[in-house]
Amino acid sequence: MSSKKNNNISSRSMGRVTLSDVAEKAGVSPITASRALKNPQQVSEKLRTKIYDAVNELGYIPNHAARSLASSETKIISVIFPSLSNAVFPDLLDGIHDTLTPAGYRILLANTHYESDQEEILVRTLLEQSPDGIIVTGIDQNERTQKLLLGAKTPVVQIMELTDSPIDMNVGFSHFQASYDLVRHLQNAGYQKIGFIGARMDPRSQRRMEGYKHAMQDNNISNDNYVLTSQSHTSFKLGAKLFNQLFTQHPELEAICFSNDDLAAGAIFECNRRGISVPKDISIAGFNDLPFAEELTPPLTTVSIPLYEMGKKAAEYLLHKIVNRSHPTPRQHDVSYKIIERKSTYSHLT
Amino acid sequence: MSSKKNNNISSRSMGRVTLSDVAEKAGVSPITASRALKNPQQVSEKLRTKIYDAVNELGYIPNHAARSLASSETKIISVIFPSLSNAVFPDLLDGIHDTLTPAGYRILLANTHYESDQEEILVRTLLEQSPDGIIVTGIDQNERTQKLLLGAKTPVVQIMELTDSPIDMNVGFSHFQASYDLVRHLQNAGYQKIGFIGARMDPRSQRRMEGYKHAMQDNNISNDNYVLTSQSHTSFKLGAKLFNQLFTQHPELEAICFSNDDLAAGAIFECNRRGISVPKDISIAGFNDLPFAEELTPPLTTVSIPLYEMGKKAAEYLLHKIVNRSHPTPRQHDVSYKIIERKSTYSHLT
DNA sequence: CTGTTAGCGCTTTCAT
DNA sequence: ATGAAAGCGCTAACAG
Secondary structure (H helix, E strand, O other): OOOOOOOOOOOOOOOOOOHHHHHHHHOOOHHHHHHHHHOHHHOOHHHHHHHHHHHHHHOOOOOHHHHHHHHOOOOEEEEEEOOOOOOHHHHHHHHHHHHHOOOOOEEEEEEOOOOHHHHHHHHHHHHHOOOOEEEEEOOOOOHHHHHHHHHOOOOEEEEEEOOOOOOOEEEEEOHHHHHHHHHHHHHHOOOOOEEEEEEOOOHHHHHHHHHHHHHHHHOOOOOHHHEEEEOOOOOHHHHHHHHHHHHHHOOOOOEEEEOOHHHHHHHHHHHHHHOOOOOOOOEEEOOEOOHHHHHOOOOOEEEEOOHHHHHHHHHHHHHHHHHHOOOOOOOEEEOOOEEEOOOOOOOOOO | OOOOOOOOOOOOOOOOOOHHHHHHHHOOOHHHHHHHHHOHHHOOHHHHHHHHHHHHHHOOOOOHHHHHHHHOOOOEEEEEEOOOOOOHHHHHHHHHHHHHOOOOOEEEEEEOOOOHHHHHHHHHHHHHOOOOEEEEEOOOOOHHHHHHHHHOOOOEEEEEEOOOOOOOEEEEEOHHHHHHHHHHHHHHOOOOOEEEEEEOOOHHHHHHHHHHHHHHHHOOOOOHHHEEEEOOOOOHHHHHHHHHHHHHHOOOOOEEEEOOHHHHHHHHHHHHHHOOOOOOOOEEEOOEOOHHHHHOOOOOEEEEOOHHHHHHHHHHHHHHHHHHOOOOOOOEEEOOOEEEOOOOOOOOOO
16 A cells, blocks of 8 residues: 555555555545645645544654655754763753754754864765755854855854854854953953963864953963963863963962863862862853852852853744745844853952 | 756756766766765776766765655664753763764754653654654653654664663663662661652652662661652752752751752752761762762762763664664663762761 | 666646 | 646666
8 A cells, every 4th residue: 555556565665654645545636635734724624634534544654855855845954063062062952952843843963073174074964964954163164164055055054153254144252252351351350460271272262262362462461371271172170180280380370261161160179179269369260151150169250151042043043044045134143241250250359 | 957858957956966967977877876976886996986076076965865765764863862951961962973973874853851742742753754763762752652663663772761661672771770779878888867859850860769769668767758859950059959958857867869960069069158068967979970070079979870881882772773674682781880989978977 | 887767755836 | 625747866676
């Protein structure tokens, strides 16, 4: 009963129930069955009921590949992240997921593990799925990847950062500015000798470091020895290790900005263990405002990012372009950030 | 140049470069081009080179939907998780991703947000993609979902927990046993008045609570008042709140087991704030051994789960069944767990 | 090693 | 409101 014309189960078919089977059972043509499922109002109630009954009795499940091939719509959105262990991405993904799922879209997820050469490969394989939209992390795609993305004529949103020349659409914030502002904030509180510790040093960490450096230069107290970075993966342990290294060499430091909360938390944990008082002996600031930041002892001064909202917005931009065939105006959205002052730094250094 | 028979760009095609275009340019038949891409060794080097050149010149990208329809292989694995905010799932997903990606599979991700009625809907939509395999969290799928899964004739792995009657394959560990052992471990150290605090109370939390209860009963010191649960979502804050509630009512408690590390960490943070000494005034144990557990002050006694390995194993089971058309023997794998004793509890209560 | 033919399951287009 | 015919882009089956 695999099709009207062929009552044997063909060797190629999987013996799966098809729309023709449903149509036959309901006594209608396949196209009517198709319409009953996609645009119910186009089919008389009488036939509609018959068709629904047939669907239920046979346990019909549409074949997505066939639908995509015929309609050139896949209802798939590809998402490329550098990592999932980094807690910012699950939050981002939640926002994307919660917006896309109700709209009938599915998420194809890929993970570069922060290896930029992986990105091109992943974009290529994801494009084979002809996704209806693509979300990529960051703005540093290489030229070939950009060409691929452009050539696919698929809506693209670059997230996390802002760029002057988006491939298509762009939702994010300025890591440079956020970090610059944080350092300025500390300087306004009276801090002068401020250090910077970073790890992994992906493009966003780099730009946060640049923000720090510029703020220091603008205050005429820049000192390259106050900067310590590592290519290793971020972790609490690494934060503790780098902190020890930098603070031992430069006990004159008044504050240290970390490229993310994990490193900063590691430093705070280490201070607790070593009996170093935060913020008295050394002040500490992080980045991202992960859930644990406000629970540390002392609570961590950091920069809060609306991750879930960024995910939502990126998904909405995609949906807008899919529906209207043109991007929203403006094609770029700055989700901004907020400096969260907590007890790991002073408001007024005295 | 959309096809041999039709030199106009048909209105239905997206104007995308097809395999026929490549074949035409290379002067071969489409099937030869197809083989050159899928089974290079089947095609003479001469033609192969021509075909590769054509692919590059035209920027050909295969159409996955067409391939799937023709070959009834989608190279897609669907993964259903209850959450991504819960840090155990990103780790699990990494293991799955790292095993599946090199094998040429893509991951379709869905998230139930711990709402069990979502699961059936998600399974249904994911099945429309005809995935080559499915990974679902837990063993509590409702009957209709099980029937759907079975009817799809797609390899299925249930993860996180162990069950006597897997739908297909099963990789996990016994939450009951792990929790039971943890409590026994504390009892052996001399603890008697042990409490339990849980939140969200998904099936796995439930079984961890059962493990606690049985261990208490087996020691003849069970006391229902020592158990406090909440349906709210897990968080550090909630851990602190529930801790305060239970410990205020029952200051005689010697130790409290939390259904996960987040709650336990929240309690430790609260103790630090309130000057309650851990483990002296109260001992605390968690579950999952998240990265921060060993960094807390004091470090947290907890149960370690090989999440990444569990993900890998589940993916390997899937690949095994896809390749061999039969599941590995046994069809079930216990990844086990390990009790990690740290300073938040005593080894010997004296 | 290469080609021909047919068809995967659905939806578009064009009739009625 | 319903249907017939054609085709989306690719690969299985069967030649040669």
